[in-house]
Amino acid sequence: MFRDVDLEDANVVRVNADRAEDIENIAHGVFSPLEGFLCRNDLESVLDDKRLDNDIPWTIPILLDLDEKELAGAKEGDTIFLTHENGMISEMEIEEIYTIDKKKVAEKVYGTTDPSHPGVSMTFNMKDIIIGGRITLLKEGKKPFDEFLLWPKETRVLFREKGWKEVVAFQTRNPPHIGHEYVQKTALTFVDGLFINPLIGRKKKGDFRDDVILRAYETLIQNYYPQDRAVLSILCTSMKYAGPREAIHHAIMRKNFGCTHFIVGRDHAGVGNFYPPYAAHEIFREFPDLGIKPVFFRSFFYCKKCGGVVNEKICPHRGDDIINFSGTAIRKMLKNGEVPPPTMMRKEVAETILGFDRMFVE
């Protein structure tokens, strides 16, 4: 794949971390069937129909935005080079140069133009020139947590070597609590293997740090999971907080990793109250051809009477018998140096998290 290239007289554009991740994800098949950044016809189709122009499901625009200075007079048909400070180098054939209606993009992708929505804000802050075209990765960038990074070709070999025919993927941005464990193990009961795939990338202030999440999961898997049934590997891409559309996008990426099933919980990829709690379940009806089966989970909670994690379908108890999982409450306890109760988080996991000087993004 990689070759030496002399960039001295080339048109070189320095991209940010998000775009560098997009490039590597495109190159390694995480974003299959994309082979580059979207041209206008595909963008319009994604916005209007949640599909590429060739009808293949695709819900989140993958766009490269530049300003005039960065474009430096390059034209359609030219080749430019995209680089990042982590060492990533990619070649791009400019197929199309165009502009977008940012309001339309925000409305279609996020269902709102409210600038308090992080995805909307990001869209409005995009530069004005969009270029679409195929990319060729020439040199990988150095990334943190490389030892947890597997690409689709690798996970497919891994699942095959493990003898896993059916694999369920779990997407997360947080350390595991008991509810997460319940959901993962319930899904694992019906398949051969579990692919725990935390999202590593741009984070908001107050999010758990990536190293905290990974070590917490390592502890959980080592102590509470059959070692031949769970794999932990990261996905380097940013959260868009696009709710239902992003749930489909997340499912497509995990299909590309070789998974056959994908866990979708309450308010998947949501933020604030922008999306109805189960909109991310309903959208899957539009995609009989997604190639990966969703495994839906509604609300789950700890029931003192039942003596475990249950959901409203299987537990008849209510009121004081119920302890709801609260990420906010767990976060507060950890911040105060407390180990959450065993009904909320495994002691070993809590102790791993508390072992970090800095648990949160500052």
Add this chain to the structure above:
Amino acid sequence: MSEKNEKKFTTISIPTALAEKIKKKIEGTGFHSLSSYVTYVLRELLASMEEEEEAGEALTKEEEKKIKERLRALGYLD
């Protein structure tokens, strides 16, 4: 039909009796038209046909060897 729709949609013919059957079947469901139901069914059928084709994609021996070496080095395989 707008020009954009003309490029995105094409008309096909199905027997009237079949169309009537389908219309009755989709009454009260989430499908708002015969076209949307038929589109759904065809996408589902095509996807299942493509799954069978995809099973045939393979890596070279050299690629596979390198991948397994990396997986072992990282502890994912014994």
